[in-house]
Amino acid sequence: MVDKQDKKPEKRAKPASRRLPKTARELKEEVGTTGHSWDGIEELDNPMPRWWLTVFYITIIWGVVYTILYPAWPLVNSATSGILGWSSRGEFTAEVEAQNEANAAINARLDSAELTAIADDPELEQYAVNAGAAVFRTWCSQCHGAGAAGAIGFPNLLDDAWLWGGSLEEIYYTVAYGIRNEVSADSHYSEMPAFGDILSDEEIAQVVNYVQSLSGDPQDAAAAAAGAEIYLDNCSACHGEEGLGDIYQGAPNLTDPIWLYGGDYDTLLETVTYSRYGVMPPWLNTEGGRLTESQVRAVSVYVHQLGGGQ
Secondary structure, three states: OOOHHHOOOOOOOOOHHHOOOOOHHHHHHHHOEEEEEEOOEEEEOOOOOHHHHHHHHHHHHHHHHHHHHOOOOEOOOOEOOOOOOOOHHHHHHHHHHHHHHHOHHHHHHHHHOOHHHHHHOHHHHHHHHHHHHHHHHHHHHHHHOOOOOOEOOEOOOOOOOOOOOOOHHHHHHHHHHOEOOOOOOOOEOOOOOOHHHOOOHHHHHHHHHHHHHHHOOOOOHHHHHHHHHHHHHHOHHHHOOOOOOEOOOOEOOOOOOOOOOOOOHHHHHHHHHHOOOOOEOOOEHHHOOOEOHHHHHHHHHHHHOOOOOO
16 A cells, blocks of 8 residues: 555646746747847847738739839839829829810800800800809919909909909900910000109109099198199000099009009009019910810809909
């Protein structure tokens, strides 16, 4: 018989949930290190997870396939086009062509209609206003503002002050051929002389005060009285004896509070002394512009109906 006292109890393995984590030394002996060490901390050479490696290899394959099929690598003057020949510009061009084809019939109606008769066709007028708004936001808002209220040197299109006339036909002509440009032979053209080369400083000050008196109070009433004769001799040929302006010369009305560059004394002094020479490009494509006939007509209708059209 075996003495129970001499029998040593067998050691039982600890449950997995109660095992202590491996020490840094044990991990180092098990997987090894990369040889990199920072401040005594060594980097273990653990293999990357398989799922991560799988995704990584898939991205490499995808990248190679993409560069073969689609535009990818930039060259000196272009980029690799890919065997599919796709490009975002080509897709955009195709969409534009499809839209133009869909609107071809109504654009033809807009091209052939009398400008003044467009308002008599509700469908055509609605199309012209919507299309004109898109044209305006794309090509005109940079100068005249998103709401067409203008800025210094760029006319407000919401009021009744039109340098070259505010009827639909006159707006169309201005948009199509522009103002004082060297591109279109039919461009509006007029030029205010720089009176600093013609009049003395005292005479300029007098005529500026007179001009201010036409729409409000002058800075110097005595100078304004003296400036009346100077105005008649030098300015009335364009602006009229009463200062009401002339749309055929693009001469502004001086009797209202609307000023393209500003109506304060200092600004008017600068305008009379050095002159102004605003330029608007022609927009009709047959005149060197960028818009088709239907687009020019549409934006003219849009501007005219904003509230300031005459």
